[in-house]
Amino acid sequence: MRTVVCVAALLWSAGCVEVAEERAKNEDRIGRRAAHGLTVQVDEGLAAVRALEADRVELWAQAPTLTVRLTAAEAGPWTLDLRNAMPDAVLEGAPARPIGRSVPTHRSWRVDVPAGETTLRIAPPDAEDPSPWTFVAFADVQDRLDGVQDLFGRMATEPGVRFGLISGDLTEQGDASTLRRFQRNMETLPFPLFATLGNHELGADTASPPFHRLFGRGSFSFAYRGVRFTLLDSASATLAPRTYDKLDRWLAAGRDDLHLAMMHIPPLDAFGLRNGAFASRGEAHKLLGLLARAGVDVTVYGHVHTFKAYTNVGIDAYITGGGGAIPERLDGIGRHFMTFRAEPALARIVPGVVRIFPAD
Ligand SMILES: [Fe+2]
Structure with missing residues (x-):
């Protein structure tokens, strides 16, 4: 989870917001x-x-x-x-x-x-089908791209998966050639992966990273089979003001559905001592309050290279940072991805974890 300087709370300044806002402004041109x-x-x-x-x-x-x-x-x-x-x-x-x-x-x-x-x-023909279905999620492959087929190979055998979500840090440096290599690796999968970006994707151009050209926007929202998905660019340990404007609309659109929100850096530090969180705790509480009041059911993060299930402001939360980057030592987790079974008729999303061996 080596992070950009913006992540250090003591160094946080309006500059982080400006970088995030500039990036959000640039991504509006995508599409x-x-x-x-x-x-x-x-x-x-x-x-x-x-x-x-x-x-x-x-x-x-x-x-x-x-x-x-x-x-x-x-x-x-x-x-x-x-x-x-x-x-x-x-x-x-x-x-x-x-x-x-x-x-x-x-x-x-x-x-x-x-x-x-x-x-x-x-x-796809099943876009409105309300019956139960499955998606997967993971993050933080980073410098383990050469071993990502261990992950993808296991994912490909998971029954009934319609697509995967990546909560950032696909690569170590976010350069175009490595992102292309990531995409070539994805070709072995029988389903697509929709991704937001992490701090490692920001590379040399934090306002207009190659991720934008090769994958697309970092903040976007869509609905599929009774579930709304909202992916947010928190790679600078904040959300851009213009992303909050869009978030209002997406939260309203998902109010009556199951709703999963995903971002790379978690708003609050789930471990208490790591600072793997937004630069401003005030902003973190504001964001989580918005999600909670809109009835968001699940939040999924990356950035910390382990797995953790917890709640934030009453919303089920998961850190799934087991894509292959240097794992947390002694946590017994190692590489993994998450499965989620969406059951719209029962208004629930049931999580699971699949561990990959060798674990490190
Ligand atoms: Fe990260």
Whole structure:
């Protein structure tokens, strides 16, 4: 959990907030691009537009369901490559022919785009199914990327998993080549991973890290099968003011559903002595108060390289930092990931832990 200087409470200043705000401002541009007579806009910025070529668009999804708005100067066929997709995603809204790809989470279509405005919806058939289902969560792979297949291999055998969530620190330095290597490793998985970033992703450019271009936004929210998911960029040990503005809307949207909130650095130190927490305890209480009053059911964090189940302001909380980075000594945990079984009809999310051996 080696952290940026902002994390040290004694050194905290308005500078941390300014960096977070600048990063949040920059990420608002993610999900939009125009070139070659085509404008692409993904609702809520839930996918990064990684390429917009003369006849091809490549998106990296950060949610199971996307609404993609196209404005074309002229009618014509475009190839839409969707990476990190639900393997059974279906495209509706324009005539489209699926193109076979070898990676399960790479969905591709040749789309006949008419002139003018077109709205595409890309979603798996079960997007509204209220029956029980499973997702996984983990964090803090960092310098253990070479061993991440131990984790992914075990995850891939977990029955019924629809997607995974990463609560930050995918890599050690957050550079583009390592993030790409992480994404290549993800190709062995039969489901996508939606990620927020950690302090290790900030690298040399804390306001515009490569994570933004390769994965997408650090703060975003989506709903799937009776559960709202809100992922928040707490990599600078604070939330940006403009993220709080969005959070109000997301909390309102999830008020009647199960709601899981995820961020890298926990608002409060779960251990009491570690300072693995927000720089301001005042802000931590403010944020947790917002989540509690909105009926958030589960919070999931990373940053501390262990597992801990506890509660914060009455909300079930989990630290799952067992992705492979140097583990806590003598805690008996080691590498692990979490499973969550969502049971919307019973209004509950049931957690589990899967340990990976060798443990360190
Ligand atoms: Fe961290």
